[in-house]
Amino acid sequence: MNFLFDGRSYTGLPGDTLAAALLRNGVRIVGHSVDLGRPRGVFSAGSEEPNALVQVGADPMVAATTVELHEGLTARSLRGRGRVDPAAADERRCDKGYLHADVLVIGAGPAGLAAALAAGEAGARVILVDEQPRPGGDLLNSRVVLDGAPGQAWAASAAARLAMLPETRILSRTTAIGYYDHNYVVAVERRPGGERLWHLRARRVVLATGAHERSVAFPGNDRPGVMLASAARAYANRYGVLPGRRAVVFACADSGYEAARDLAAAGAEIAAIVDPRGGPDRVTGVVTGVVTGVMTGVVTGTTADGDGVLDGVLVGDRLVEADLLAVAGGWSPVVHLFSQSQGRLRFDEELQAFVPHLSAQAERSAGACRGVYGTAAAIADGLAAGRQAAELTGFAQPVPVPRVPESDEPEPSPPAALWVCGDDPAASFADLHRDVTVADLARATGAGLSSAEHVKRYTTAGTGADQGKTSAVPGVVAALLGTGPGTTTFRPPYTPVSFATLAGRDRGPLSDPIRVTAMHDAHVARGAVFEDVGQWKRPWYFPLPGETMEEAVERECRAARTGVAAMDASTLGKIDIRGRDAGLFLDRVYTNLYSTLPVGSCRYGVMCTADGMVFDDGVTSRLADDHFLMTTTTGNAAQVLDWLEEWHQTEWPRLEVAFTSVTDHWATVAVAGPGARRVVAAIAPEAVDLPFMTFTEFAHGRVFRISFSGELAFEINVPWPYGRAVWERVLELGAVPYGTETMHVLRAEKGFAIVGQETDGTVTPQDLGMGWIVSRRKPDFVGKRSHARPDTARTGRKTLIGLDTHVPEGAQLTLDGRMVGHVTSSYPRAVLAMARGVGEGQRLVAHDGGREIPVTVVAPVFYDPENLRRDGDPFVQGGVSSFEPVRHSPAGNFAARFEAASKERVRLREVPFVPMWEVRGQDPGRGLRLGPAWWLVTGERPEGGVEVSGQRTVLEISGPGAREVLLTGCPIDLHPSVFTGHAQTSLAKAGVILERVGQDAYRIYVRSSFAAYLSEWLLDALTAYVASFRK
Amino acid sequence: MMLIECPHCGPRDENEFRYGGQAGVAYPERPAELGDEEWAAYVFMRDNPKGWFHERWFHTSGCRTWFTVHRHTVTHEIRP
């Protein structure tokens, strides 16, 4: 395999990491340190690497020890920190996925494999997550013999047994990076095309994350050629690479002897073994013959050649020539995830390491990560942990428990309690990645810092990409302070994660759900400019070729004031309210009266929160004695429905009333202007003579005579499928399309306040000059008592005013240098503001950045204050043609793309125009139960059903890969044993009802406004799935 | 991300729910008869314990049911 490093071409072998391949080619210097720019070499053989950080592709800073070599790999060494190149093309296609398990095992070393086997063979659903390309953990690096065969054979056979368990899933090349509340673990799977972020939820977790060998702080311990003993052993055993020809082993722990033996077996000369623990009794059988003697003592320094690469090791006054110094400083159990789970650690004096102490979650550590060293002991511990996890999740043991194999390893003996040695603290590195020396730490403790957390912040030790995994900092600080080692909090992520990985497929048009109306494609075709209102795309204005925004808005306004204009008002929230007590309920949540509203009439209402502040407004119409249709503002639709249900469920459950969202069911076309009757007559002749604030039914829906512009206006409501046809017809009849900007101009000119524009949660109806809408007759409504609170009842509050001068929205207003308010809405002919203690005719100063603009207070009505325009032009009888609208389904445009993308393993289609009903109260005996006393019924109309056929459409995904596609965006457990029927949940962040309709087939009931977004998302998910399946 | 047991739908991720604050704060029967202090106590004042807290949740993305749980505000342990 050919690869490029710093522009030079090299050859490596399949299975090499980039670090192994560089060592294979004799590359000793792989980068320069972050602050001091010192030459550095490969230090470890895993993700704990502090030195060998390189740039690969768009990834500015990755550990060469974790990069798998592939043909044509191009990497660069770093000088200092990596830098993101914003211009670099990132070709990755990252993804995410949600999985659930009874038992999640993290780490596939001896303990993890054993735990997964014990739990899996007991019948539990097991997920085994492991960082390496294949299971085995340290067995891949070692020459340990288990039951007379290489340890790797044991690992391979365990993995083969796991592969036969249908409910066990092994995620290789996958690093668990975060452990959150309630056994929620996030892991990153490295795939050739781009990472996948796994969201894992498990009833029990077994942590089998192993241990990191750690460094010792001695002078010159950062030179290329100084390496962890376990890493030297891994390069020799696993990759067949000799990291040096003549080695000194600094054996503070027994792993040094194992490294010496394996290096010698691979052909290296062992120049010396230095063991601070003492004499020949440490030389176990395994190293006999490798070295003549063991030096008792410590390494006190190193020497280097002209490039800074190691060429000698100082032990006291003796210099030993060597090009490799293998440091076995002892082991740090990998307690990061345990600590993230809020588990408490303790320091073990014998192991000289932090080990798990008290668990905070449904978790247990096994093997080296809890200080249980030795392969056989780790396997035994893993088996116990797996068996326990299975039992605790309801899987007793009908099967024989796997046996613990015999190991040829000697009994481990305690490591030396040595963290720092030599006498040049400024050259002794405690944190290689951050270039923090013993002298730096001494400065911190000398300055009076006595906690590990403070020392970390003062020196930056442990804050690098490697989080100090191999560093000697805790022990050095303890030695400086003369106390026991203190640990800092381990925080996610365990290894660095790129933002591209976190984003997954949520990029560009899929970065957030988008809602569109039934008329959206027509708006696009007309060249509308859109604005985002919540998740909605709303036409902002409709420019003609060559028109500026100002010109377009002026033209649209003129049409609405002098002719006829039309707006897509479908985004307004709509709630169907039914039940004997519906009127009474509305009396309690609105400030004004609804129980007295005649059937067939509409009334504008304001809702307050309990503190008396305006929460939402809209028009509610009485369809029948026990039946109302409420409209809400676009932005508050969901909150208002929540609000109504909260009061009903938690305070007034005895009121007989039910709420159904019909926002997406009804498409709404507002027709405004003195000529509106002519247009409406051609669609709904029965609406022509409607009095103001009434409505009528017509062949395809309802027409309401309500106005938000001061002009004669109608709102035509038709079910979603007819929305586009009605819109096109209205425009054919001569109405000029207008957008939200013109809507705002028209309403501001009339002085109508907008919730969220003039209000901000501190404004009462009275502040808006709308005391007239606050009932004095009703004994109570939500917010009433607060209107009598001293602060809301006082004079001198900010109230709605008008200004005579066009000053920018947000400008502050002052009177005699005192702040009195701010501008809330501003258009050339209408400026609204909220200000306190000012009256008409008063002169104020508006502040726009540095500019001071004199303004005069005027009444907040700029157009037709006498309301003479409301009834428009009389209707002149004309040729009225019949109107037969065509239907469009929400995902109708996707039919051809669905067809083209459907493959054998996954198929996608829309099932359009399914008649749907929501039923409350009585069980209809069919359909999908959505909640207590709540059903969705398809087909024939059930008794008391609210029609919602336009509210949702049905997308169907089927085939053996359907579940794998869905789990990239659906957080609930879709396992066939759990997900048997249906659920209301989210898919790709959009609310859906998901129904399993066959072995491999699902129906997705999605709100019509989300259908286009979800269709795009599903197509993207399907493409990603098909691509990954091919690999 | 917490896992919250909805009494109707079973365990679901926290982000399917809306938080409803302290449980058991009833709307006063006759607000008009309350003094300003008492009314302000209802509107604005809530407990904020370190430890077990009886609180309300609303399953917005699921069955749209309000329910209460006891949650430990330090450990996030949840029980019915």
Ligand SMILES: [Zn+2]
């Ligand atoms: Zn629920």
